[in-house]
Amino acid sequence: MSDDIKTYSTLSRRGFLKTSVAGAVAASAPMFFVKNAHAFTNEPKGSTVTFGFNVPQTGPYAEEGADELRAYELAVKHINGEGDGGMLNTMKPVSLKGDGVNGKKVIFVTGDTQTKSPAARASAKRMIERDGAIMITGGSSSGVAVAVQSLCHEQGVIFMAGLTHAVDTTGKDRRRYGFRHFFNTEMSGAALAPILESEFGNQRLAYHLTADYNWGWSQEGSIKKHTEALGWQTRAAVRTPLKEVDFSQYITPVLNSGADVLVLNHYGKNMVDSLTQSVQFGLRDKQVNGQDFQIVVPLFSRLMARGAGDSIKGIYGSTNWNWSLQDKGSEAFVKSFGSEYGFPPSQAAHTCYVQALLYADACQRAGTFHPCDVIAALEGHQFDGMGNGPVEYRAEDHQCFKDVLVVKGKEASSSEFDLLEVVEVTPRAKVEYPTTMQDANYVGDLGSCRRV
Numbered sequence: 001m002s003d004d005i006k007t008y009s010t011l012s013r014r015g016f017l018k019t020s021v022a023g024a025v026a027a028s029a030p031m032f033f034v035k036n037a038h039a040f041t042n043e044p045k046g047s048t049v050t051f052g053f054n055v056p057q058t059g060p061y062a063e064e065g066a067d068e069l070r071a072y073e074l075a076v077k078h079i080n081g082e083g084d085g086g087m088l089n090t091m092k093p094v095s096l097k098g099d100g101v102n103g104k105k106v107i108f109v110t111g112d113t114q115t116k117s118p119a120a121r122a123s124a125k126r127m128i129e130r131d132g133a134i135m136i137t138g139g140s141s142s143g144v145a146v147a148v149q150s151l152c153h154e155q156g157v158i159f160m161a162g163l164t165h166a167v168d169t170t171g172k173d174r175r176r177y178g179f180r181h182f183f184n185t186e187m188s189g190a191a192l193a194p195i196l197e198s199e200f201g202n203q204r205l206a207y208h209l210t211a212d213y214n215w216g217w218s219q220e221g222s223i224k225k226h227t228e229a230l231g232w233q234t235r236a237a238v239r240t241p242l243k244e245v246d247f248s249q250y251i252t253p254v255l256n257s258g259a260d261v262l263v264l265n266h267y268g269k270n271m272v273d274s275l276t277q278s279v280q281f282g283l284r285d286k287q288v289n290g291q292d293f294q295i296v297v298p299l300f301s302r303l304m305a306r307g308a309g310d311s312i313k314g315i316y317g318s319t320n321w322n323w324s325l326q327d328k329g330s331e332a333f334v335k336s337f338g339s340e341y342g343f344p345p346s347q348a349a350h351t352c353y354v355q356a357l358l359y360a361d362a363c364q365r366a367g368t369f370h371p372c373d374v375i376a377a378l379e380g381h382q383f384d385g386m387g388n389g390p391v392e393y394r395a396e397d398h399q400c401f402k403d404v405l406v407v408k409g410k411e412a413s414s415s416e417f418d419l420l421e422v423v424e425v426t427p428r429a430k431v432e433y434p435t436t437m438q439d440a441n442y443v444g445d446l447g448s449c450r451r452v
Contacts, residue, residue, distance in 0.1 A: 052133030189222030312409030
């Protein structure tokens with residue numbers, strides 16, 4: 001793989017498709033069929049089946065959205081038999097043969113979530129009702145994911161969540177029609193806390209700055225829970241608007257708080273801004289309570305690391321996947337993505353690519369696109385060869401359970417892409433939690449699948 005990575009700088013960059021020409025064809029097709037014993041929402045009648053890719057093309061998570069679209073386009077190519085096949089060559093079990101799904105070629109339409117729940121719902125609704133999308137996937141926000149998942153459940157259309165990390169998505173807001181491959185905040189906290197204790201000790205005072213929506217609240221709660229169980233104390237927790245770009249008013253109080261750790265429960269451009277400004281304020285140069293001041297970012301990606309520049313060096317966090325992994329599935333995906341676009345994929349690209357393949361494969365295994373049968377094929381499905389080791393879609397909540405990566409920003413990188421060091425691969429057994437968790441955020445009702 002290393003030889004392939006060296007060629008990225010010489011490969012030409014390609015943009016992503018904001019729309020699909022083929023999608024225009026789908027727009028003229030009837031979208032809802034008369035309900036009977038066999039029909040279902042957007043049952044494909046012709047030679048194609050339409051997927052809906054709903055990602056942030058504008059807003060604070062737009063960079064993740066761009067990479068998601070690239071991955072989705074690549075997944076469609078592989079499903080339809082174009083390119084080198086990518087993870088179709090490594091996923092096990094696999095029913096897809098590289099000739100479409102159930103005898104139909106895949107086409108797609110796209111939408112812009114804007115990282116806003118109302119816009120995301122409107123976009124998804126449009127793709128379902130106007131464009132005939134049989135499945136919706138994507139997103140880089142838990143607030144968006146919960147909103148779109150609820151809509152898809154109402155419409156009878158499967159939602160394969162993209163980048164959503166709050167427990168809520170497969171917790172209190174779970175839905176029968178929704179599935180999540182990405183890990184969640186509970187798993188991040190369980191994996192990260194022991195590393196933080198090992199590196200920084202168990203006598204720490206933490207100050208949280210938290211994005212003011214369900215993901216931020218969920219991530220803050222998980223880090224508090226798992227670090228306080230080890231002896232840390234929480235000095236303060238302050239909410240920040242998602243649209244914030246100037247964090248100086250939030251950082252200044254940290255300096256006088258007596259805290260010796262700042263936890264940034266921020267993602268995307270928010271994290272880049274808050275981390276960069278925290279370092280500029282000199283927090284990492286301070287000593288408090290006789291200890292070096294530390295900054296922790298519970299969830300981050302290579303894209304965010306690149307945006308933060310030198311500020312990311314030595315910063316600990318967790319991630320769902322990294323392109324440096326040496327398993328066959330990761331290597332196949334990195335090679336395909338790199339050949340197509342000229343640079344390695346992000347964790348957002350990885351989870352979205354995998355979700356598209358998993359949905360298509362479930363349809364192929366079920367021998368139908370009927371959502372009830374596809375749901376049955378996904379619930380409890382165990383698979384491997386897709387970059388995270390053995391994985392299972394737990395039937396009770398539709399959450400994927402797998403190994404979790406604890407990472408930190410590299411002190412010395414060999415390229416603009418080599419920014420994260422994998423500190424530990426935390427085994428699934430250490431991050432998996434029971435369905436009987438005594439916490440309202442973890443308990444929900446999937447509801448039922450409507451056969452007619």
